Amino acid sequence: MAKIALGSARDIRANWSGNVAFSPTEVVHPRSEREIVHHIARATAHGTTLRAMGAGHSFSPIAKPNGVTLTLDRYRGLVSIDKDTGDVTLRGGxxxxxxxPLLARHSRALEVMGDIDRQSISGAISTGTHGTGGRFTGVCGLVTGLKIMLANGDAVWADREHNVKLFEAARLGLGALGIIVEVRLRTIPLYKLHRREYAAPLEETAARFLETSAVQDHQEFFFVPGGKRAVVRELNHVPAESSSKGMGRVRDFVESEVVGNGAFALANRLVQAVPVSKGSLSGAVSTLMPAGEAVHLPYRxxxxxxxxxxxxxxMAIPACRFDEAFDTLTRTLERSTPSLIFPLKVRRTAADDVWLSTASERDTVYIAAHNPCHAKNDDYLRLVHDxxxxxxxxxxxxxxxxxxxxELRSLYPRWNDFAAVRNELDPDRLFSTPYLDSLLGG
Ligand SMILES: Cc1cc2nc3c(=O)[nH]c(=O)nc-3n(C[C@H](O)[C@H](O)[C@H](O)COP(=O)(O)OP(=O)(O)OC[C@H]3O[C@@H](n4cnc5c(N)ncnc54)[C@H](O)[C@@H]3O)c2cc1C
Structure with missing residues (x-):
């Protein structure tokens, strides 16, 4: 059986952001369903817990193990593509x-993706990873079926016709129900995206966001606490035959250079060294944000x-409460934000019917706040959260x-349904951890 010492395949001593340390008793990398069954049986026999881990890209301790960590790093790739429906079935890792690229070879594509693509498909659906678009759900909403290994060692296929309750729960299961070994996703014919990025007045951008994000395929905007300008990013589907353009120097500028990488990190350090007023800071930041345009394949x-x-x-808030929430948030930040200039990001998704999805049964706007890793505390994130x-x-x-x-149970209409599936399938909590129990109950 494949049994790998801690850290020998990839570094899994901490999550991507480094704020959650992992210290599993063992890390296993099965290559087949048979090996997964073996690890389930072995963990059960030893009375330890088994936690699936994807790419370790969650900021919360949701993937933190309390016993054995199981990764599907060696259980990846295409199982099949259904020629009639276009659905693709992938191994869980x-x-x-x-x-x-795999879908493009079959002239198919995912209709939506989030900011990055380093996650595993099982990890992405298990926490509700999403992108933006008023007519698009998160990734868990694309799932049309999945195969999951349960605590009793059974491999069960679940979809809208078979094991329906398991399907509803496991499309976003937080790793609490079993090891997902296959995921079937809806796909659409291959297309390209036309991306536009531009600066605009914040107040007007926010006031029109519900309207514009319903028309644009994928729209989002960024703003700096205390600032008056927004940077808007729009991605619209265009035919696959469209000529590619603009993937040169402007490529990824807004997010990868300004939001995600060097420019803001540098600015944040400067701010801490030299106090500057928020007004002048946000003005300077706006000038860092140029307009840009590109056409390319969606996964690029x-x-x-x-x-x-x-x-x-x-935080995911009901779209119908966005205006008041945004107003309250910007006023709160105006009054009390420390001199941080990592932008906040606003996105939108359609409602879905996944029990524990953050967009479950409600049209949703997401507002995200970021803290640089060198920040001494997360008071700022806590303020946005609260x-x-x-x-x-x-x-x-x-x-x-x-x-x-x-608090969580009151936010999800199907909470008790999820809890019932978990109690039935994992009564001894093989897949549990203290953090998971704090969310779902022990
Ligand atoms: C830089 C960055 C950018 C991000 N951008 C976005 C974004 O645009 N949109 C968004 O919504 N999120 C975003 N995220 C969050 C990220 O998508 C989620 O946290 C996602 O869960 C990470 O996937 P992972 O494979 O790393 O899973 P992990 O963090 O390793 O695990 C997450 C959960 O999945 C479970 N799991 C993993 N594999 C399995 C399996 N085979 N069977 C059962 N359960 C399993 C784990 O037990 C755990 O509960 C971002 C994160 C980072 C670090």
Whole structure:
């Protein structure tokens, strides 16, 4: 059986942002369903817990093990593509960056992706990873079926016709129900994206966001606390035959250089060394944000690379409460934000019917705040979190938050259904951890 010493395949001593340390008793990298069954049986026999880990890109301790860590790093790739429906079935450890090129070879594509593509497909759906677009759901909404290994060692296929309750729960299961070994996703014919980025007045951008994000395929905007300008990013689907352009120097500028990487990290350090007024800071930041345009394949334009590490909190609020929530948040930040200029980011998704999805049964706007890794505390993230929690905010499961079971259960209409599936399938809590129990109950 494949048994690998800690750290020998890739560094899994901490999550991507470095704020959650992992110290599993053992790390196993099975290559087959048979080996996964073996590890389940062995953990059960030894009375230890088994935690699946994807790429370790969650900011919260959701992947932190309390016993054995199981990764599917060696269980990746294409299982099949259905020629009639276009649905693709992938092994559970497949990384998102592998999916785009794989689908393009079959003239298919994912209809939406988030900011980055380093995650595993199982990790992405298990925490509700999403992109933006008023007509698009998060990734878990694309799942049309999955195969999961349960605590009793059974491998079960679940979709809308078979094991329906398991399907509803495991499309976003927080790793609590079993090891996902295959995921089937809806795809659409291959297309290209036309991306535009431009600066605009913040107040007007926010006031029109519900309207514009319903028309644009994928729209989002960034703003600096205390600032008056927004940077808007729009991605629209164009035919696959469109000529590619603009992937040169402007490529990824806004997110990868300004938001995600060097420019803001440098600015943040300067701010801490030399106090500057928020007004002059945000003016300077706006000038860092040029307009840009590009056309390319979706898996090239949805995502960016992130070289600078940060911590993030993201709250999902009902779209119908966005205006009041945004107003309250910007006023709060105006009054009390420390001199941080990592921009906040605003995105939108359609409602879905996934029980624990942050967009479950509600059209949703997401507001995300970032803290540079060198920040001494997360008071700023906590402020954004607490402010948006007042507007029925549901925290992203893979990002930092401070809600526990009592608060969370009141936010999800299908909470008890999920709990019933978990109790039935994992009564002895093989897949549990103290952190998971704090969210779902022990
Ligand atoms: C730089 C950066 C950018 C990001 N951008 C976005 C974004 O644009 N949109 C967004 O929504 N999120 C975003 N995220 C958050 C990220 O998508 C989620 O936290 C995601 O869960 C990480 O996937 P992972 O493969 O690293 O999973 P991990 O963090 O390793 O695990 C997450 C959960 O999945 C479970 N899991 C993993 N594999 C399996 C399996 N085979 N079976 C059962 N359970 C499993 C784990 O037990 C755990 O509960 C970003 C994170 C980073 C670091």
């Amino acid at each position: 497949t990384r998102l960056w592998e999916i785009g 334009l949805f995502v960016t690379s992130r070289r600078t590490r940060f911590r993030e909190c993201e 402010t948006l929690a007042e507007f029925e905010g549901r925290p992203h499961w893979g990002k930092m938050h401070w809600l526990k079971e009592a």
